[in-house]
Amino acid sequence: MNFAAFVDENDALFSIKDYILSLRNVEDFSLFVDNDDNFTSKVIPFLENNLNSCAFIFCSDPSRLIKQIKVISKYLNIVDDKILASSNDLIARLSFDFKKEEFLNKRARTDKLIGTQTHKILDIESLTKFVHYPLSGIRFDNSVMEPLARDATIGIIDMNAVKVSEFSSSISASPSGFTCEEICTVASTFAQSANMKIIAFTGFRKPVGGFSQVDISFLGQVCWYAMNGTNYRVHEDPKDGLEGFDRFTPVDLEYFDGILEFVKSKKTGKWWVHIKAKKNIFIPCSFSEYKAMNNNEWDDQWLNRINNHLSDI
DSSP states (O other): OEEEEEEETTTOOTTHHHHHHTSTTOOSEEEEEEOGGGHHHHHHHHHHHOSSEEEEEEOSOHHHHHHHHHHHHHHHTOOOOEEEEOSSSHHHHHHHHHHHHHOTTSOOOOOEEEEEOGGGOSOGGGGGGSEEEEHHHHHHOGGGHHHHHHTOSEEEEEGGGBOTTTOTTBSSOOSSSBOHHHHHHHHHHHHTSTTOOEEEEESBOOOTTOOOHHHHHHHHHHHHHHHHHGGGOOOOOGGGOSTTEEEEOOSOOTTOOSEEEEEEETTTOOEEEEEESSSEEEEEEOHHHHHHHHTTOOOHHHHHHHHHHHHTO
């Protein structure tokens, strides 16, 4: 599999390539450096010419990053389904606003937001537009991340969601947030999605004296775990047929009025919620979520996910 990092020359993350190449079993890794005007012109041909590839994009400005991803997705006809690791809803709101420009009469697919911290969210009501899981919830059960990332084509990691004691070049310099090990797990989980094309990093700043070796090491290790995560990709889709799946039909679902069942892959043990409507809908879920929903323990996040898929019919 081919990997490449795309770095804005203004962000000056040139030395990250040397660090990544010093790590174990790194092959087919390239670094492209250019200015904002030519950024997407380098990413697009790489993804076009390397169908089995994953691109890392480093862009300090979240707004600029979302614009670039929008151009890339539209040109390559990539479904703009994102999972975001962020302490607040800024990137999700930016993404939602850009989607709204194109889908004024159709509800856009909901972005998934993980790692939120309540004290950093100024407008709690804005989160109702997104599927969101707080940092505490991810730490309690990080198995929820894999289903959220399973259908995603784009993963975004906001470095503002990382503790400043772990990464000193974040813009917010927060004492709370993800640790290096947790972000490495996030990146690896994102990359395990067979659909994942882009993993992007934003929310950092170039220090006056340049990035410290510790910060370069942090970003390099996260990239390494993402590359390693691609080794665990499995291409399977229940939409192609349910011969390789066990089927479980729950009884008396209090909060859902419709035909619903759960399916489990015999090959990987992964779970989906199967909704029979005008067309078959399969929403990835975890085993713990299956147990909760089978006991009629539905939360707002799942109702949002189901309603969002039904609105696209």
